[in-house]
Structure formats: structure tokens, C-alpha cells
Amino acid sequence: MSYNDSHIAQSASGGVANSVSTNKVLRNTYALLAMTLLFSAATAGAAVAMGVQQMNIFVFFIGAYGLMFLVHKTANSAAGLAATFAFTGFMGFTLGPILSAYLALPNGGALIMNALAMTGITFIGLSAVALITKKDFSFLGNFMIAGAIVLVLAMVAALIFNIPALSLMVSAGFVLFSSAAILYQTSEIIHRQGETNYILATITLFVSIYNLFISLLSLLGFMSSD
Structure with missing residues (x-):
């Protein structure tokens, strides 16, 4: 076998190995994501059911960012799975007061179901685009950094000045940001440029879906005058 033949064979072997590894990360990510969403x-x-009506903002930030830090610290060990379920379970619990407030509205149940359906359709659609086209969406990285800064500043301003229109813009911004994050994270797994740890990939997608659902629910509530 000549050098060129050997080189081609090695390249093909490496390509197959990378493809198998990528498929494994995708499979593990989506399996864990499904379980964490159900949890x-x-x-x-x-x-x-417990009637939790509000969540202290300091408890939320300490719990969310503390558990997020724990996930990143343990992502390469078995403890990372326990931390992942602790984080996603806590984030689900924080949805309780929001859902209770919407359920108290005449059409609150319909709003929640519509937001849930739109979130699912958006996630499946964006994931399909990234998986089928195999397009590299790494260019969204810079957009997401700038977008995150703008959204945080706008969110703080909306809380301080209590401007409904600004709150609406923040919700719409989070819909776009979360959609970009789904495309970016899926593309990173496919192209092996970034995330190869399925626990961290799961957390990124979970947070994107969480923000997408909350933002869509807020927009639907606004459009229905609730």
C-alpha cells in the first residue's frame, strides 16, 4: 500500500470514528434531555399542587447558578448526572408559581398548552435544520454573546422602571436568543468544534428550552391581554 493510500485509509477511518462519536453524543444528549424535561x-x-405562589429572587439565583456551577464541576463524572437532575428539577419547581398564576386566568390552561406546543415545535424544527443541513452555525457565537449582554441590561431596566413594552421586547429577544442557542449547540456537537460532553450539552439545550417556554408564555399572555 502506498503512502497516499495509507493516508486516505487513515483519514476515512478517522472520519468514521468521529461520526460514531458525534452520533453517540447526540444520542446521549437527547436521551438525557428528554428525561430531564419530564423530571x-x-x-x-x-x-x-403544593400551592407555591412565589419564589424568592435570591433563592432562585443562588439555587440556579449554584447548581449550574455544580453541574460544570462534576460534568465528567457520574455525579454530573445527579447534579443535572438537581438543577433541572429545581428549575422546574421555579415554574410552579408562574404556572399557578396563569392557571388562575380564565384561559390560562390554553395559554400554557399553546406555549408548550410552540416550544416543542420550535425545538424540533431548529434541531432538524441543524441535523439535516449539517450547516455550521458557529458564527452565532458572537451574536449570542452580544445578545446576552443586551438582554440582561434590558431585563434589569424592565424590572427597575416597570415598562411593559420593554418587558415584551425582552421576551421577544429571549425567543430569538434561545432559538439561536439551540442551533448553535446542536451545530457544535455535529461539527465537533465545541461541546463533546453530553451533560453540558443537555444543560445548554435545557436552559434554552426553559427560556423559550417562559418567553412564549409571556408573549401569549400579552397578546391575550392577560
């Missing part, structure tokens, strides 16, 4: 829905339902 999050269960904890959200538990919060509603």
Missing part, C-alpha cells in the same frame, strides 16, 4: 415537568406539577 422538570414533574417538579413543576408538584410546586403547583
Whole structure:
């Protein structure tokens, strides 16, 4: 076998190995994501059943970012799975007060179901685009960094000045940001440029879906005058 033949064979072998590894990360990511979403829905339902009416903002930030930090620290060990379920379960529980508030409205149940359906359709559609086209969406990285800064500043301003129109813009911005994050994360797995740890990939997609659902629910509530 000549050098060129050997080189081609090695390249083909490496390409197959990378493809198998990528498919494994995708399979593990989507399997874990499905389980965490179900677990999050269960904890959200538990919060509603318990009658939790509000979540202290400091408890939310300490719990969310503390558990997020724990996930990143343990992502390469078995403890990472437990941390992932702890984080997603906590985030689901924080949805309880929001869902309870919407369920108290005449059409609140319909709004929640519509937001849930739109979130699912959006996630499946964006994932399909990234998986089928195999397009590299790494260019969205810079957009997401700038977008995150703008959204945080706008969110703080909306809270301080209590401007409904600004709150609406923040919700719309989070819909776009979360959609970009889904495309970016899926593309990173496919092209092996970034995330190869399925636990961290799952967390990124979970947070995107969480923000997408909350933002769509807020927009639907606004459009229905609720």
C-alpha cells in the first residue's frame, strides 16, 4: 500500500470514528434531555399542587447558578448526572408559581398548552435544520454573546422602571436568543468544534428550552391581554 493510500485509509477511518462519536453524543444528549424535561415537568406539577405562589429572587439565583456551577464541576463524572437532575428539577419547581398564576386566568390552561406546543415545535424544527443541513452555525457565537449582554441590561431596566413594552421586547429577544442557542449547540456537537460532553450539552439545550417556554408564555399572555 502506498503512502497516499495509507493516508486516505487513515483519514476515512478517522472520519468514521468521529461520526460514531458525534452520533453517540447526540444520542446521549437527547436521551438525557428528554428525561430531564419530564423530571422538570414533574417538579413543576408538584410546586403547583403544593400551592407555591412565589419564589424568592435570591433563592432562585443562588439555587440556579449554584447548581449550574455544580453541574460544570462534576460534568465528567457520574455525579454530573445527579447534579443535572438537581438543577433541572429545581428549575422546574421555579415554574410552579408562574404556572399557578396563569392557571388562575380564565384561559390560562390554553395559554400554557399553546406555549408548550410552540416550544416543542420550535425545538424540533431548529434541531432538524441543524441535523439535516449539517450547516455550521458557529458564527452565532458572537451574536449570542452580544445578545446576552443586551438582554440582561434590558431585563434589569424592565424590572427597575416597570415598562411593559420593554418587558415584551425582552421576551421577544429571549425567543430569538434561545432559538439561536439551540442551533448553535446542536451545530457544535455535529461539527465537533465545541461541546463533546453530553451533560453540558443537555444543560445548554435545557436552559434554552426553559427560556423559550417562559418567553412564549409571556408573549401569549400579552397578546391575550392577560
